[in-house]
Amino acid sequence: MSMPSQAFNDLFFNSVGSEGGRDKIAEAGGKYIRDRLREVSFARKIIPAENISRTECQRSVNHDTLVKIVDIEPNSKAMAITFRGSPTARYIRAARFEIPFFTITSEKFEKTEQELLAYEMPITKIIEENSVKDMQEIEDRQFLLFIEAAVQGMQLDANSNVATAYKVSTVLASSVVASSVVKGEGTLAAGADDFTVYPIQKQDLIKVKQLMHRRRLKAVQIVITEPDFDNFSSWTIQDVGMTIAGETTVEGYKANTVAGLKIIRTIKTDLLREGNVYCFTAPEFLGRFYVLNQTKFYIDKIVNVIQWQSWEDIAIGIGNIASIVKLELFGGSVTPGATTTGYASLLPVEEEDLAAVNNKVDSGLTYPAVDQY
Amino acid sequence: MATPYFEFKSDVATLLRRDFAPVTASDLQPNGSRPLVEGEYLELDTTEFKVKRGGDNNAGTANAATVPSFPVWAERGRYDVQGLGKVPVIYLGMYEAESQIVDTTGADEGDALTVVDLTHGSLVRRGLKKTTTSGDMVVGWVVRVLTGKLRFIHTGFSKLP
Numbered sequence: 001m002s003m004p005s006q007a008f009n010d011l012f013f014n015s016v017g018s019e020g021g022r023d024k025i026a027e028a029g030g031k032y033i034r035d036r037l038r039e040v041s042f043a044r045k046i047i048p049a050e051n052i053s054r055t056e057c058q059r060s061v062n063h064d065t066l067v068k069i070v071d072i073e074p075n076s077k078a079m080a081i082t083f084r085g086s087p088t089a090r091y092i093r094a095a096r097f098e099i100p101f102f103t104i105t106s107e108k109f110e111k112t113e114q115e116l117l118a119y120e121m122p123i124t125k126i127i128e129e130n131s132v133k134d135m136q137e138i139e140d141r142q143f144l145l146f147i148e149a150a151v152q153g154m155q156l157d158a159n160s161n162v163a164t165a166y167k168v169s170t171v172l173a174s175s176v177v178a179s180s181v182v183k184g185e186g187t188l189a190a191g192a193d194d195f196t197v198y199p200i201q202k203q204d205l206i207k208v209k210q211l212m213h214r215r216r217l218k219a220v221q222i223v224i225t226e227p228d229f230d231n232f233s234s235w236t237i238q239d240v241g242m243t244i245a246g247e248t249t250v251e252g253y254k255a256n257t258v259a260g261l262k263i264i265r266t267i268k269t270d271l272l273r274e275g276n277v278y279c280f281t282a283p284e285f286l287g288r289f290y291v292l293n294q295t296k297f298y299i300d301k302i303v304n305v306i307q308w309q310s311w312e313d314i315a316i317g318i319g320n321i322a323s324i325v326k327l328e329l330f331g332g333s334v335t336p337g338a339t340t341t342g343y344a345s346l347l348p349v350e351e352e353d354l355a356a357v358n359n360k361v362d363s364g365l366t367y368p369a370v371d372q373y
Numbered sequence: 374m375a376t377p378y379f380e381f382k383s384d385v386a387t388l389l390r391r392d393f394a395p396v397t398a399s400d401l402q403p404n405g406s407r408p409l410v411e412g413e414y415l416e417l418d419t420t421e422f423k424v425k426r427g428g429d430n431n432a433g434t435a436n437a438a439t440v441p442s443f444p445v446w447a448e449r450g451r452y453d454v455q456g457l458g459k460v461p462v463i464y465l466g467m468y469e470a471e472s473q474i475v476d477t478t479g480a481d482e483g484d485a486l487t488v489v490d491l492t493h494g495s496l497v498r499r500g501l502k503k504t505t506t507s508g509d510m511v512v513g514w515v516v517r518v519l520t521g522k523l524r525f526i527h528t529g530f531s532k533l534p
Contacts, residue, residue, distance in 0.1 A: 060450070060452070062375070062448055062449065062450055063447075063448035063449075063450060063451045063452075065451045065452040065453045065454075066452065067452045098452070099456075100452035100453055100455060100456030101452065101453060101456070102453040102456050102457050103453070142457070315456070350422075352422060
């Protein structure tokens with residue numbers, strides 16, 4: 001059932017004012033201008049979320065937080081022997097690791113009931129819906145921090161535990177081991193240790209798959225920003241053949257896969273920065289994403305001030321750090337301890353700096369601009 | 374579970390508890406050389422929006438705080454703290470609490486407390502001690518002196534005149 005937004009706002013603060021009336025209210029439909037596109041979590045597409053209960057978690061005797069302990073498969077091998085030979089023995093063991101739980105929460109929103117009357121759009125409903133995607137944005141941010149740490153952990157290990165800058169000059173000089181990262185062909189051709197982002201090429205995807213396949217793992221999917229993905233449409237006949245080149249000229253690149261890899265695209269270029277492409281195995285080789293408590297919603301009214309907030313409790317863990325490889329389309333180094341100046345622009349923005357606004361309405365920049373008189 | 378080093382004696386719900394990343398990430402590792410414990414005080418870093426121990430890691434030189442310092446409210450080794458790399462501190466709000474990260478020397482009811490380097494469990498920590506020095510940042514007022522503990526109230530930040 002649709003209703004005017006003003007009536008929706010009236011219903012909202014009337015319902016909030018009643019003892020048992022703090023129910024969710026159906027959307028009225030809005031005639032308002034959106035500021036930016038909000039996207040669901042890409043982390044959940046890479047590692048599907050599983051619900052988990054408290055009884056499946058482990059506690060501590062020293063504090064009141066929870067972890068989930070997950071096993072890694074044990075190692076084993078076979079051998080050829082003579083009719084009189086016998087095999088080597090293995091007293092089996094298998095590693096396990098802990099995935100800690102934490103909370104992701106929206107801001108705590110507040111408004112007086114009188115000021116809600118000044119809005120024609122269903123502002124509370126909009127914020128409630130956007131909050132879910134805002135929290136998923138933080139899920140993605142945490143996921144990116146974890147996978148980047150995984151990639152850099154493999155790099156550190158491969159370079160004898162010495163933080164070695166992975167940049168164009170060290171790659172061309174072969175003075176750094178490329179265990180989990182490759183540079184794009186355009187980047188290497190440019191030859192500069194800077195953060196100019198070059199278009200992705202078909203050969204780049206081949207190289208990143210090969211990194212994974214050399215570990216007896218199967219590259220399955222990539223996550224890529226929309227701006228980087230747009231460069232697929234610029235591939236020539238030599239890369240994609242006449243048919244696809246013609247299609248991409250008219251309609252853009254439409255397929256869900258490229259070079260055998262499932263494509264996960266994201267517009268969250270403040271989190272997954274342009275120039276970074278990550279490649280993953282199937283989830284069972286990678287890690288786990290647990291949801292301990294689904295999104296909860298709290299609302300309260302104290303005198304004339306309405307407050308509301310939502311949160312969820314989750315855990316994300318990368319158990320096999322070899323299951324992630326990275327393609328860098330820029331020349332500088334983001335290796336911790338051996339970074340190139342300006343590296344911060346290639347890492348996810350700080351939480352405090354998220355939620356940048358596109359519109360300039362507060363600066364008076366709308367057109368035509370008139371004054372109320 | 375051992376008795377926490379820092380226990381509230383007033384409501385927690387009204388306090389603003391905020392998470393900050395520490396300047397020194399290894400402070401969050403429970404088996405590190407000097408892990409953070411509840412009741413230690415941290416101050417904001419001047420260049421990054423992170424927290425750090427003030428002073429110079431030397432109980433002998435005290436280094437009383439001259440800027441607002443916030444008590445850590447997280448037991449050593451919490452999984453959420455380790456997982457996120459952030460530590461919750463009591464950022465805003467008045468409260469009453471008891472702390473074991475203290476130096477009770479000369480303390481009496483009504484005394485002003487500041488944050489200094491002191492030795493607790495053979496490690497140097499940022500904890501509470503009586504102050505009468507002009508310019509020191511007062512973070513609390515003693516309401517009761519106990520053996521190895523101080524009970525105090527925090528009413529805000531002020532510099533001792």
